[in-house]
Amino acid sequence: MRHRAAYFAFDRFPSSKGSAVHIAQMAEELFGCFGGGLLGVLGDPGLPRYQREGDREIARFDAAVPNLIDRAEAYSAWVADHLEPHRETLEVCHVRDPWSALPAVADGRRHRVVYEVNGLPSIEMAHTWPWASRETLSKVRELERYCLARCDAVVVPSRIIGAAVRGLGIPEGRIRLVPNGAEVPEPAARPADAPGRYIVYVGALQPWQGLDVLMRAFARLADLEDLRLVVCASVPERRAKPVRRMAERLGVAGRTEWRFELPHREVAAWLAHAAASVAPLTGCARNLDQGCAPLKVIESMAAGVPVVASDLPAVRELMADGEHGRLVPADRPAELARAVRILLEYPEEAAAMGRRGRARVGEGLTWARSRALLAEVYREIAAPDRRGER
Numbered sequence: 001m002r003h004r005a006a007y008f009a010f011d012r013f014p015s016s017k018g019s020a021v022h023i024a025q026m027a028e029e030l031f032g033c034f035g036g037g038l039l040g041v042l043g044d045p046g047l048p049r050y051q052r053e054g055d056r057e058i059a060r061f062d063a064a065v066p067n068l069i070d071r072a073e074a075y076s077a078w079v080a081d082h083l084e085p086h087r088e089t090l091e092v093c094h095v096r097d098p099w100s101a102l103p104a105v106a107d108g109r110r111h112r113v114v115y116e117v118n119g120l121p122s123i124e125m126a127h128t129w130p131w132a133s134r135e136t137l138s139k140v141r142e143l144e145r146y147c148l149a150r151c152d153a154v155v156v157p158s159r160i161i162g163a164a165v166r167g168l169g170i171p172e173g174r175i176r177l178v179p180n181g182a183e184v185p186e187p188a189a190r191p192a193d194a195p196g197r198y199i200v201y202v203g204a205l206q207p208w209q210g211l212d213v214l215m216r217a218f219a220r221l222a223d224l225e226d227l228r229l230v231v232c233a234s235v236p237e238r239r240a241k242p243v244r245r246m247a248e249r250l251g252v253a254g255r256t257e258w259r260f261e262l263p264h265r266e267v268a269a270w271l272a273h274a275a276a277s278v279a280p281l282t283g284c285a286r287n288l289d290q291g292c293a294p295l296k297v298i299e300s301m302a303a304g305v306p307v308v309a310s311d312l313p314a315v316r317e318l319m320a321d322g323e324h325g326r327l328v329p330a331d332r333p334a335e336l337a338r339a340v341r342i343l344l345e346y347p348e349e350a351a352a353m354g355r356r357g358r359a360r361v362g363e364g365l366t367w368a369r370s371r372a373l374l375a376e377v378y379r380e381i382a383a384p385d386r387r388g389e390r
Contacts, residue, residue: 001057002089005030005037008079008100010072013041013060016234016261017204022157023096026116029371030094031056033378040082040100042075047256068129071137072099078226079103082249085112092378097121098140102146111383113151116178117165120144123290127208144168152381155374160291160314174287176377179291179317181367182302184358188269195228195257199340200274200305202232202267208287210280210310211243216333217280219250221341229256230274232267239287271303276325276343276350279309283330287312294318298303298365299327301357306350308339316367 007027011019023041031037036055043049043060051058061078065071080103083093090111095101098121104113122141125132145168148154154175156162162175196235199218205211211231218229229252233240247253259270271277277300281287292314300307301318307325309315321327326339343350 001040001052001055003034003037003057003086004089005034005094005096006083006086006090007031007037008033008040008104008217009042009096010075011042011098012044012047012097013039013058014047016264016267018234021264021295022118023373025181025367026094027298028093029374030378033375038082040079040084062186066346074116075099076102080106087131089368090380093322093348095147098143098147101151102143105147105150112153114153114155114347114377114381115148116155116264117148117152117161118157118293119161119286120290122165123164124286127284127286128206134168137305141168153377155377156305157293158291158314158317160288160317161293162291166315173374178370178375178377179296181222181365182295182298182301182361183367183372184362185268185272188265188272190273191266191269194270194273195230197275198227198228198229198230198276199276199308200232200270201278201280202234202271202299203279203320204234205239207241208282210282210331211244213238213280213282213331213333213336214308215243215246215250215252216277217257218252218337220334220337222251222255224341226343227255227275227344230259230270231256232259232262232270245323266302268299271300271305274305275347276340277303277307278336278340279307279315280308280336281315281330283310285314286328287314298361302361302367304354304358306343306353307357308336308343316348319357319360323353324360325353 007030009023013023014020025249039058043062047060049060059082061075063074063075076099079100083103092112093104094114095104096116096228101115122144150168154165155178157180191239191386247256275377279294279297297307297318301324328335
């Protein structure tokens with residue numbers, strides 16, 4: 001097949017992580033606009049290397065390369081190979097990272113490139129790959145600058161990330177805000193194994209997510225003997241060992257329940273019946289200097305549950321303190337515990353916050369709205385008066 005559109009991401013797809021939800025929505029809009037397309041993503045031994053569904057194809061890179069940088073470079077060469085057959089027909093290539101972008105912005109291209117920046121590896125790698133040298137991070141930063149400067153449009157999910165992109169020298173006029181979204185779900189049955197009263201954490205377990213802060217806060221709620229913490233982790237159980245050991249040391253393991261890699265629809269049910277959803281993001285460079293766009297906050301609001309979250313600029317773009325939940329200083333377990341306690345003591349007001357959060361999503365944070373904004377980006381860069389510009 002020869003495609004008019006392609007989407008590449010150095011992420012495993014599908015998966016239970018928020019990135020997979022985002023990829024599904026963005027790729028669906030791209031392929032809807034251009035009559036199908038090629039999706040190139042990471043795979044694993046449990047996923048096929050190739051799938052074809054009508055006018056859409058999925059190719060997966062699954063080479064076992066232990067070193068992250070070596071794996072990223074091998075993936076970039078793989079992207080170049082998969083782009084080559086479509087050079088004459090391709091109109092838009094949408095990428096999510098510099099390793100996808102590098103072959104897409106190569107000299108002589110006829111297609112447009114949309115670079116979707118959900119994070120900057122030059123910042124994130126300092127947290128996910130702490131043994132990376134300063135020289136390596138500097139080279140990644142230069143790669144980001146190079147690719148961003150050569151693309152036709154940059155899509156960001158938050159204003160904070162947009163500011164970080166501008167800091168790399170990208171003109172304001174090339175940056176487009178396309179927020180994360182959620183679908184307001186239909187009422188879901190309470191999970192059969194749900195505790196009587198619980199707060200919930202949804203997402204991955206990287207250090208910047210603040211699970212250590214949450215565990216320390218939950219230890220301060222030990223007098224609420226009927227309260228449980230449910231962690232719906234988007235990663236395999238083996239990755240939870242450090243956090244589970246911390247829960248044991250803090251004496252909260254017996255009151256913490258774990259669910260791993262649940263399907264998205266099941267996570268929505270756990271959210272809907274929680275007393276509160278907690279997003280304890282840390283105040284690190286990854287969340288402040290780079291910015292973030294926490295999908296868990298939007299999906300919690302969509303489920304109608306009040307949110308207790310760290311008071312970070314990116315979170316304030318999504319929710320208001322006292323309106324949709326409570327914002328608390330980052331990295332402060334005592335403040336986090338206090339906010340949860342107050343919500344539990346005033347259930348009627350907490351329920352009202354949940355209803356207002358649900359309305360907020362329905363009025364302006366749906367995936368339909370986000371996809372409409374993305375479609376406008378595609379239309380803009382494909383306009384006849386823009387052809388020939390680079």
